[in-house]
Amino acid sequence: MLRQWRDRVVPGDVGLPQGAHRRATGLRREELARLAGISVDYLTRLEQGRASSPSTQVVEALARALRLSSTERERLFLGAGMPAPGPGIVPTHVAxxxxxxxxxxxxxxxxxxxxxxxxxxxxxxxxxxxxxxxxxxxxxxxxxxxxxxxxxxxxxxxxxxxxxxxxxxxxxxxxxxxxxxxxxxxxxxxxxxxxxxxxxxxxxxxxxxxxxxxxxxxxxxxxxxxxxxxxxxxxxxxxxxxxxxxxxxxxxxxxxxxxxxxxxxxxxxxx
Missing domain, CATH: 3.30.450.180 (Beta-Lactamase)
Incomplete structure (x- = not known):
């Protein structure tokens, strides 16, 4: 799921150079990791299902970096084993x-x-x-x-x-x-x-x-x-x-x- 969303993000849309010799169709792992403020190793483990219980802050940062819609953001939270923040919680989602x-x-x-x-x-x-x-x-x-x-x-x-x-x-x-x-x-x-x-x-x-x-x-x-x-x-x-x-x-x-x-x-x- 993370890999699919990463592949669809156009680098230029998130302020990154497109590059003439770019092989990745979307964001590279290191680029997404930098945008989300996490390590490349941790992102790799998340994509491969080897990291459990990411924090709410990490999930929210990934949702922002990947430009997820509200529905996709909810899927990301559910995939991380937690419900998306609901009523009574200060919202941090940037639409x-x-x-x-x-x-x-x-x-x-x-x-x-x-x-x-x-x-x-x-x-x-x-x-x-x-x-x-x-x-x-x-x-x-x-x-x-x-x-x-x-x-x-x-x-x-x-x-x-x-x-x-x-x-x-x-x-x-x-x-x-x-x-x-x-x-x-x-x-x-x-x-x-x-x-x-x-x-x-x-x-x-x-x-x-x-x-x-x-x-x-x-x-x-x-x-x-x-x-x-x-x-x-x-x-x-x-x-x-x-x-x-x-x-x-x-x-x-x-x-x-x-x-x-x-x-x-x-x-x-x-x-």
Missing amino acids: PSVQRLLDRLANTPVAVYDAAWNLIQANAPYDALMGDTSQLRGNDRNAVWRNLVGSGSRARQSAQEHDDQVARLVADLRLTAARYPNDRPLRALVAELREASAAFDELWAGALDAAAEQSRHKIIDHPLVGAIELDCDILAVAGDDLRVMVYTAEPGSEGADKLELAVVLGAQAVS
């Missing part, structure tokens, strides 16, 4: 139609978060701008945790801007927890945040309010390019309860030139 939209933004920094602010995926320009997201592990993939407990981000903020952002994130997280009461990882995240951060615990226990949304204007302190002035918009995918974060710059501006340089440097570092 093929949404993925096609993201593919059109291949040269723009874009990251996708679920309703609990867990990072689902980020493209290469986003990694070039904000740092390699593949290195984020566990709770550090959650934006609330990163801003309160973890590594933070390259976005420059005053203390007030940081506090206002955290208040908005916590308020949104409380609404998400109310919508998805059966999500055990979300409950665990909240418990760990309450234990690790007095600021989070106070916000969580307080009134459900937050400061008004501030300017979309952001300054990103890039280690090689310096300060980059950009606009940051967060788009909601209502049917899938996703948040799509997009960074752009005014055409012809210094920010646009610096962003382009940062993306080029990021691509060179990868190659």
Whole structure:
């Protein structure tokens, strides 16, 4: 099943070079493994039925990388011996139609978060701008945790801007927890945040309010390019309860030139 789905994916559709001397009809194993964030050895064992009990995160990552429909995604979960996440669970599926939209933004920094602010995926320009997201592990993939407990981000903020952002994130997280009461990882995240951060615990226990949304204007302190002035918009995918974060710059501006340089440097570092 995995092999059949892998064979039908056109490399160019997932941002990979087609290549003139390509023998594989679809994705190579190493390409799918990289897209899904797993090892080639583990993918091989999954395809050959020698690996059992893959995690929900691995199955979901494979479904996204393979551009599976909702029905095919459900088949993949069932084949892995588990039901597809249902009502009461924070959705993490990126529908093929949404993925096609993201593919059109291949040269723009874009990251996708679920309703609990867990990072689902980020493209290469986003990694070039904000740092390699593949290195984020566990709770550090959650934006609330990163801003309160973890590594933070390259976005420059005053203390007030940081506090206002955290208040908005916590308020949104409380609404998400109310919508998805059966999500055990979300409950665990909240418990760990309450234990690790007095600021989070106070916000969580307080009134459900937050400061008004501030300017979309952001300054990103890039280690090689310096300060980059950009606009940051967060788009909601209502049917899938996703948040799509997009960074752009005014055409012809210094920010646009610096962003382009940062993306080029990021691509060179990868190659």
